[in-house]
Each structure stands twice: as C-alpha cells, then as structure tokens.
Amino acid sequence: MQFHLNGFKPGNYQVPDAARKPYPNPPIVDLPRKVDVLIIGTGPAGLTMARQMAEFSDIKTCIVDMAPGPLLFGRADGISCRTIEIMEAFNSSEMVVKETYQLKQNTFWEPDAENPQNIKRTHKIADARAGLSEFTHGIVNQARLHELLIDGMANAIANLRPHYSRELVDLDIDESLTQDLDAFPITATFKRADEAGAGKVETVKARYIVGSDGGRSRVRKSLGISLEGDSANKAWGVMDILLNTDFPDIRVKSFIQSKDHGAVMTIPREGGYLCRFYVELDQIDKDKRASDMKLTEQDLIAKAQKIFHPYTLDVKEVAWWSIYSVGQRIADRFDNRPAGSSDDIVPRAFVAGDACHTHSPKGGWGLNTSLPDTFNLGWKMAAVLQGRSDPKLLSTYSTERRKVAQQLIDADRELSKLVATRPTAGEDAQESKVDTGKIEAFMKRQSGFVSGTSIEYFPSYICTGQENQHLATGYKIGQRFHSAEATRVADGRSQHLGHLVKADGRWRIFLFGGAVDPTKPASAAYQFIDFLANGTTSPVQKYTSNGSDVDAVIDTYAVFQQQDLSMHDLHGYLWPAKGKYGLRDYEKVFHAQDGNDVYDLRGIDRSNGCVVIVRPDQHIAAILPVTAHAELAGFFDEFMIQQK
Known part of the structure; x- marks a missing residue:
C-alpha cells in the first residue's frame, strides 16, 4: 500500500489520502464511580490491557488518559514479529500485515577510506529476524496500532471506550483492604483537563489499578516505586520526513557513520514515501534534559545533510520530530507489594510499559515490550476477578516481566554505545569509531529478543515440565x-x-x-x-x-x-x-x-x-x-x- 504522496496525513490508511482525516476527539462522558479495573494511560500497554479486559462482560473496566483524544503522530513505530502475533490473538493482524513496511534488509555505511569526508556502503544483509515467525518485523504509525486496539475494545462484548482529558491528581490505596478481594481499596481522583470541564473533579473506586502512564508515571510515584539505572546524558533527534534524495538505500534500514559529524540510523516507514531518521546529537550536561537543547527540526535536517555527504537530502515535509535522551532505567518492582513479599500477598496496583522501564527508541523495543507487559497481566487479572484462578497468579506478572525488562535495558545500553560515535559519560573523552561489524553481530545475536520470539519466562508453576x-x-x-x-x-x-x-x-x-x-x-x-x-x-x-x-x-x-x-x-x-x-x-x-x-x-x-x-x-x-x-x-x- 502507498500513501502520504502529497503530505503526511494521520488516520485510517484504508481511506485514500485525499479523503483521510485525523481521528476526532471523542465526546466526554462522566467517569464511572466504581470499577473492577482502572487503567491509567492509553499507550500500547494501557490499550492492550483494556483490549483484553473488553473480552469479559462480567468485568467492569475504565481506561483514562490526560490527552484530549487518540494519538495522531509518530513515537514508537516498529512492530515486532511477536507483537503481530499478539495482534493476531486479538483478530487484528491482517490489517497490520497489510499496512506495515516490512523490514527485509539492513545496510551499513562508513567513511570512504579513499575520501573520508564521503560515506560509502560496506555491505547489505538480510534482516536477522527473517524466519523467526510467520510474520515479518515491520513499521507502521503507532497511532494506527492504537486505532486497531481501540476499535477492538469498542466492538468487544464490554463495548469499552477510553476516557480522555483526565489528569490523575491523587491515588490512595487503603492497605487494610488490599487482601480482601471483594473490596475496592483503590481511590483515584481526577481533574478534568478540557476547557468545558475545567476544575471538575471525579473520583473512581477500583479493585485493581494498572499504571501505564509513561516514564513520568504518577501511578508509579504514588506507589513509591523508584526507577533504577543510568541517567540520560546522550541526545538523539528523531524525525519522520518526506524527502527526495540520491542516497541509494533510502528504502532500506541503514546504519550510517560519518567521519566528523556523527551517525544516523534510517528506517523506512509505511506507505512508500515516509522515512524515519535517528540523528546523533551531543552529550547533555548533568541535570539537563533533552528538551533544554534549543534545537529545531531544521537543525536535525542540517546535521543529517552533513552526515550523508556526498548524497543530498531535500526534505519536503517533517511529519513529526522530537529530541530524546538515552538513559536506561527499570522500576525496582512492578506492583505495590513491598519488596520481598511472598506470592500469598495479593498485589492490587501494577505498573507497565514506560512506567516501569525506560530506554532509547532505536532498537524498537519500547512498544514491543510494553504491549506484552499487559498481554501477560490481562489474562491473569481476568482469571482472578472471575474466580477461576488463585489470586497468587497475579504475583507472577512482576516476576516474569521484570526479567524481560532487565534484558531490554541491558540490550539497549549495548546498542546505544554501538551506534554512537561520541562517548557517553564515564567513557574515554576521545571520539570513538562505530564498528558496523559489531552492530551487525549484535543484531544477529539479539534477533530472537528483538523480534520478541525468544522471550522466555523463568520456570514456575505456570512454566514447568x-x-x-x-x-x-x-x-x-x-x-x-x-x-x-x-x-x-x-x-x-x-x-x-x-x-x-x-x-x-x-x-x-x-x-x-x-x-x-x-x-x-x-x-x-x-x-x-x-x-x-x-x-x-x-x-x-x-x-x-x-x-x-x-x-x-x-x-x-x-x-x-x-x-x-x-x-x-x-x-x-x-x-x-x-x-x-x-x-x-x-x-x-x-x-x-x-x-x-x-x-x-x-x-x-x-x-x-x-x-x-x-x-x-x-x-x-x-x-x-x-x-x-x-x-x-x-x-x-x-x-x-x-x-x-
């Protein structure tokens, strides 16, 4: 399928470019006063949890987000083989397969030995993930994936729809009630964020809460859960662009290293014309954020043009851009139980996705780790709420998914060092040379993890024999x-x-x-x-x-x-x-x-x-x-x- 020929347009790709419109913000209705499951955040983790809960008519679920409506642009757009397998479980894989750009090849470019100011292709290889699944790793707008999950929620038996324009302002858990499965120990207070409802406060009682509200998660902070790991001190720019270029591998995923100007990673996007660029920037001073760097999309374009020399980049439109910092952190626990608790202590609050693991987006692991977080949790919570399984089952979520998150953090830390030409804090101050051979070896070694197909849970009573x-x-x-x-x-x-x-x-x-x-x-x-x-x-x-x-x-x-x-x-x-x-x-x-x-x-x-x-x-x-x-x-x- 081809689209975005005359400019990027978000929305349903089954609608032609000329007629496609962004997803509208839905009407605002009051929050329910009492629910079984309260989900904070409509990212991949939150929507997957809601999509799973929507399958059960006897479970009352509410999903809430600060945003005024559905996601429209960018963010994490890599869709791994395993994620498409999960979408197949929701009967939505056909559209994902039809619309995604399928990653089949990788190319590697380095400074030309005869003319180091120019870049030269060293080799082109097949993607290491080929054959690991009946599906192929692909690229599609994250907003489109969200739409498929939201449509599935609405069409499921529970007819579940997100509530937007709500800011979580207070979260209280009555510890005296957490082990009473019939109780509603959670009280969440929200403030309306839309103009019409400005100042209105709503309160929801819940049996369980799932915080999938991003790296600055209020749920995580309310639970006293800390993020552990490296602070961010390296910046990269990311942009989705429509461009003309004489660079021969513009429709192939490429790792490009220049002699003096840093590195770029390119990933073709769905529709045949759009392409994503990850552009290496400079170190960030201590106690600073990437947002403090006063750069624009034009700065990213200028930097990329230098890296691509002697090839030209004529950027016609920037559909979306951002600057992010590289840092790897993981939550010390994924639920509200004190550290070291036995499985007999029933957790009532959980964190998932970016709320419990943060990292760079270059490996395409964010969405593809966040979505399986709640695919793991959802069925367990449903089984407990329906009285089919012992509540100790809920404790296995943290055990199983924290192991995966730690593997993600370790892999991202290694990849971030491999693709950067400038050192991060604590390393040699001299500029380092990207070894594309090491990147290739890394991708082969990590192919099962990157695809999600080799994710493996520890032996337990639900992984035995x-x-x-x-x-x-x-x-x-x-x-x-x-x-x-x-x-x-x-x-x-x-x-x-x-x-x-x-x-x-x-x-x-x-x-x-x-x-x-x-x-x-x-x-x-x-x-x-x-x-x-x-x-x-x-x-x-x-x-x-x-x-x-x-x-x-x-x-x-x-x-x-x-x-x-x-x-x-x-x-x-x-x-x-x-x-x-x-x-x-x-x-x-x-x-x-x-x-x-x-x-x-x-x-x-x-x-x-x-x-x-x-x-x-x-x-x-x-x-x-x-x-x-x-x-x-x-x-x-x-x-x-x-x-x-």
Whole structure:
C-alpha cells in the first residue's frame, strides 16, 4: 500500500489520502464511580490491557488518559514479529500485515577510506529476524496500532471506550483492604483537563489499578516505586520526513557513520514515501534534559545533510520530530507489594510499559515490550476477578516481566554505545569509531529478543515440565507457542496452529499423537482424550462450570500423523456439541502436512507424541507425555479454583 504522496496525513490508511482525516476527539462522558479495573494511560500497554479486559462482560473496566483524544503522530513505530502475533490473538493482524513496511534488509555505511569526508556502503544483509515467525518485523504509525486496539475494545462484548482529558491528581490505596478481594481499596481522583470541564473533579473506586502512564508515571510515584539505572546524558533527534534524495538505500534500514559529524540510523516507514531518521546529537550536561537543547527540526535536517555527504537530502515535509535522551532505567518492582513479599500477598496496583522501564527508541523495543507487559497481566487479572484462578497468579506478572525488562535495558545500553560515535559519560573523552561489524553481530545475536520470539519466562508453576522438553525440542517451555501449519481433518484447510490461541482467557491443550492410530481405544492418544472428557480428576471437568461449553475454560486441539482420519471415528470430545443448539465443532483436529510437517519443524517425538499446554498469553506452560494424566491434573490444580 502507498500513501502520504502529497503530505503526511494521520488516520485510517484504508481511506485514500485525499479523503483521510485525523481521528476526532471523542465526546466526554462522566467517569464511572466504581470499577473492577482502572487503567491509567492509553499507550500500547494501557490499550492492550483494556483490549483484553473488553473480552469479559462480567468485568467492569475504565481506561483514562490526560490527552484530549487518540494519538495522531509518530513515537514508537516498529512492530515486532511477536507483537503481530499478539495482534493476531486479538483478530487484528491482517490489517497490520497489510499496512506495515516490512523490514527485509539492513545496510551499513562508513567513511570512504579513499575520501573520508564521503560515506560509502560496506555491505547489505538480510534482516536477522527473517524466519523467526510467520510474520515479518515491520513499521507502521503507532497511532494506527492504537486505532486497531481501540476499535477492538469498542466492538468487544464490554463495548469499552477510553476516557480522555483526565489528569490523575491523587491515588490512595487503603492497605487494610488490599487482601480482601471483594473490596475496592483503590481511590483515584481526577481533574478534568478540557476547557468545558475545567476544575471538575471525579473520583473512581477500583479493585485493581494498572499504571501505564509513561516514564513520568504518577501511578508509579504514588506507589513509591523508584526507577533504577543510568541517567540520560546522550541526545538523539528523531524525525519522520518526506524527502527526495540520491542516497541509494533510502528504502532500506541503514546504519550510517560519518567521519566528523556523527551517525544516523534510517528506517523506512509505511506507505512508500515516509522515512524515519535517528540523528546523533551531543552529550547533555548533568541535570539537563533533552528538551533544554534549543534545537529545531531544521537543525536535525542540517546535521543529517552533513552526515550523508556526498548524497543530498531535500526534505519536503517533517511529519513529526522530537529530541530524546538515552538513559536506561527499570522500576525496582512492578506492583505495590513491598519488596520481598511472598506470592500469598495479593498485589492490587501494577505498573507497565514506560512506567516501569525506560530506554532509547532505536532498537524498537519500547512498544514491543510494553504491549506484552499487559498481554501477560490481562489474562491473569481476568482469571482472578472471575474466580477461576488463585489470586497468587497475579504475583507472577512482576516476576516474569521484570526479567524481560532487565534484558531490554541491558540490550539497549549495548546498542546505544554501538551506534554512537561520541562517548557517553564515564567513557574515554576521545571520539570513538562505530564498528558496523559489531552492530551487525549484535543484531544477529539479539534477533530472537528483538523480534520478541525468544522471550522466555523463568520456570514456575505456570512454566514447568522441563524434564519433558525432549518430547518437543522446538517448543521451548516458557517461550511463546511457535506457530506452524497443519491440515484440518474435517475440510482439508491449512491452519496456523498458533492462530488458534486467541486472547479470550482460555487455556489451550495441544495433543500431538504418537505412531499408534488415535481411533483405537487402547491408544495413548484416545486414552488421553477420554481422561479429559470423563476422568474424575480431569481439569476440564473440575474447572468448567455447569452449563458452560466443554471448551469454555480449557480448549483442546489434536494433531495426528495419520492422514486418512475421519472425524466420526475419533473420540467425541474432539468434535464436541456446543452452544444452545448443541452444534458440533469440527475445527479441533488436524494432521501433519507433507513437506511442512509440524513434527519435523518442532522436533516432536513421532513414536510417543506429547501434550503441550499453552497459556492464554500464548506462552508454553508445560510439556507432558501423552500418558501423564495425573501430572496434567496436578498442573492445573496448583492455581485453578474448582467450579460448581
């Protein structure tokens, strides 16, 4: 798709340039007085949390922001493979894939050895993330991603919409009530920020609060949570521009180092014409901020023109620009519990996204770490609020996501040093030379982390069974369920298995059958399915409430090696009767594809098969032998609450 030919226009890219209009500010309605979940901030973390909560009609959610309306411009626009996988869980990946610029190549430029005042390409390589997912790392306006999440919220069963023009002025948590799950211990006070409501104060009571309100988070400060790490002392300029140039790699991601004027990183933007420039600036004096540097977009353009010599940059329009500082900080804790608290202490307030980890934007990790923060938290909070899981589950959010945030901080610190030609504080005062070979090696080494596909959670009661990893070596316990295609038995359709794991709060069990015919009652696969359907200790029987569909809590799929199966010859649990009419679901059974065999792709034991338990956030919780009925029951018994 191409757009922005005659100037940058924000809004829905499905609307032609000539007719596209910015998203309007919605009308202001009163805040609810009492909610289950209060979300502060409409960035990627806040909107993802709200999008998840919108799936549940019995959970009352409110999301609030100081801004007058939806985001229109710029900010973090890199969309990792993993983020698109999450958007697929919200049924929104198709539009992201259609509209994004897909990153396929990287080029590296250094001073020409024969004429050092000029730059010269050293090499061009394929992007290191290729093949890590069925999706490709891409670039799209963050505002467009926000729109897809907001539309999903509005169209979900809860019909949830953000409340804008509200400033959080006070947050109080009644500590005497935090361990009473029926109580509303949180009191948040807001001041209207719009002209019509100036001075009006509103108060909201909540069971839980999620602070996704940015690097200067008032929620974090109210909770007494500190940010730890390096202070910012290095400045970069960023701008999205429409330009004419004779630089040959303008539509390829490029790292460019000049001899005397610093470095630039370019990233092509969606639509075919727009391009993002990260321009290296100078050090910032101690106790100063990037905003104190009295620079304009024209200064950034002039600096870039010097770096690109002998190529010309004729900038026609600056769609958005900013100056930011490089600093890496992480919150000492991600919830309101005192440090060192046991999992038995129930957290009631959480921070997510930039509110608990800040860094530079060059690696494209901000949005792509913030959004998975609340994708991790959302399903856990829903399970606790609905009485399906023990509240100790909420404590795993901080444990799991703080590890990821620390990895992010470490990687960003390394990348920031690699792409800078001027030293940061505490380093040698002499100018350093960018080694593009080291940047290339870094990107290859960090490809799984940058793409989000190798993010792995610590072993715990919701990431266990490591002793069985050999049964499916390509499904790493703790990492996301790496999708692969299989053929649906009922109709022959090819289906990505990972796309079956939707963001609806349900657990998934994937049975990969062994060599024995699964239609035979004596086979391990048949016995496993019969246990789920009829066993007295079956988690499906224990944790699914009376009157609900059999897959309302735990959704089971089967993949077999045998090619000539008939649905009606399989155990009835695999084609269950559902809904008010008892209609049969024929979309739960698959067989491996010739030439694209999931057993080969994911290292699955062909003789014995295995069982893969997938969490509602698509991460693998456990791998078990097909015969491990008691172990399967014990896994869910650890944290789930029996239903009536």
